[in-house]
Amino acid sequence: MRISWITQSSAPAVVDYGTSPKSYTNSASGTSSSYRYLFYKSGEIHDAVIGPLNPNTIYYYRCSSDSSREFSFKTPPAQLPIKFAVAGDLGQTDWTNSTLQHIGQLNHDMLLLPGDLAYADLMQPLWDSFGRLVEPLASQRPWMVTQGNHEVERMPLVHKTPFTAYNARWHMPFEQSGSTSNLYYSFDAAGVHVIMLGSYTNFDPASDQFKWLQADLGKIDRGKTPWIIVIVHAPWYNTNTAHQGESAADLMKTYMEPLLYKAQVDIVLAGHVHAYERFTRVYNGKADDCGPVYITIGDGGNREGLANKYMDPKPETSVFREASFGHAQLEMVNATHALWNWHRNDDSATVASDSVWFTSLSSLPVCKL
Numbered sequence: 553m554r555i556s557w558i559t560q561s562s563a564p565a566v567v568d569y570g571t572s573p574k575s576y577t578n579s580a581s582g583t584s585s586s587y588r589y590l591f592y593k594s595g596e597i598h599d600a601v602i603g604p605l606n607p608n609t610i611y612y613y614r615c616s617s618d619s620s621r622e623f624s625f626k627t628p629p630a631q632l633p634i635k636f637a638v639a640g641d642l643g644q645t646d647w648t649n650s651t652l653q654h655i656g657q658l659n660h661d662m663l664l665l666p667g668d669l670a671y672a673d674l675m676q677p678l679w680d681s682f683g684r685l686v687e688p689l690a691s692q693r694p695w696m697v698t699q700g701n702h703e704v705e706r707m708p709l710v711h712k713t714p715f716t717a718y719n720a721r722w723h724m725p726f727e728q729s730g731s732t733s734n735l736y737y738s739f740d741a742a743g744v745h746v747i748m749l750g751s752y753t754n755f756d757p758a759s760d761q762f763k764w765l766q767a768d769l770g771k772i773d774r775g776k777t778p779w780i781i782v783i784v785h786a787p788w789y790n791t792n793t794a795h796q797g798e799s800a801a802d803l804m805k806t807y808m809e810p811l812l813y814k815a816q817v818d819i820v821l822a823g824h825v826h827a828y829e830r831f832t833r834v835y836n837g838k839a840d841d842c843g844p845v846y847i848t849i850g851d852g853g854n855r856e857g858l859a860n861k862y863m864d865p866k867p868e869t870s871v872f873r874e875a876s877f878g879h880a881q882l883e884m885v886n887a888t889h890a891l892w893n894w895h896r897n898d899d900s901a902t903v904a905s906d907s908v909w910f911t912s913l914s915s916l917p918v919c920k921l
């Protein structure tokens with residue numbers, strides 16, 4: 553597990569940890585860095601990888617030997633079942649607070665975030681306030697994120713490098729998955745292979761990302777990970793009037809959809825459109841029993857508000873669409889069945905607004921490779 557934290561002044565990149573409160577039997581050292589953005593200079597950003605750790609176990613830890621603040625987190629299970637929380641386009645508004653509060657009640661194993669985190673939009677202190685906002689949850693469970701357009705933060709002439717803050721603050725395990733970029737990577741969690749793609753970096757067939765994806769899909773052992781989930785930011789299927797005709801969605805779909813179909817990816821999650829929409833299994837624009845289920849879950853609560861205009865009539869491939877703030881829970885119960893529940897934040901935490909069982913493609917004889 554990688555622990556990331558920030559201190560205002562210089563401090564050691566050390567995490568002390570153990571399985572009982574205040575009793576740190578192990579410690580790990582990592583690295584520290586900082587970045588500049590126009591007149592802003594970040595605090596000291598530390599990250600350290602701790603372990604090996606036992607699955608499904610609560611660990612207590614402290615950062616930079618600061619004994620005034622003890623955190624704890626639970627490691628994911630080694631085998632199915634595993635429960636994911638899913639929320640995209642979070643931001644830091646009252647709606648975000650509501651989403652985070654609901655997620656806090658799910659008792660999930662891991663959070664998946666399909667991009668657009670802080671909505672800092674060049675204002676670097678907003679990355680710090682976002683860190684403080686999510687710390688109570690992000691210190692307790694793994695947060696696995698990919699980037700959205702709000703993470704790019706490139707300015708012509710004055711700051712030409714994209715993703716400066718995102719890459720400095722949200723170091724994901726790309727090295728371990730053979731990727732050369734923090735903007736796309738993959739990992740296994742229990743029986744699930746999760747692939748995080750980058751909608752705002754090169755994805756054409758000559759790109760590193762495309763070649764890496766091809767290789768990564770080729771290495772999947774369906775015996776070990778019967779489920780495959782792919783996460784992008786800009787949705788490849790979308791019947792909202794918002795974000796139509798964007799190359800980050802359309803071109804990426806043209807290039808990569810055949811790869812995902814051939815590899816029998818089960819579910820593709822996206823954000824970007826500030827609403828919820830679930831499609832049936834699709835490939836190349838048409839319903840297809842062996843294609844992925846596409847879901848847009850960009851309704852985490854950002855300051856831009858909801859996208860509430862839809863194309864009419866509704867195509868048959870779009871099963872459920874609604875512009876409400878919310879979040880989802882995805883429980884992979886076993887190798888063949890998973891339960892998806894989308895919750896509106898307005899409802900009580902126990903009420904699912906859209907609930908559906910998925911069957912893994914690897915278990916369907918008709919879709920056998």
Ligand SMILES: [Fe+2]
Nearest residue numbers: 668700701824
């Ligand atoms: Fe976005």
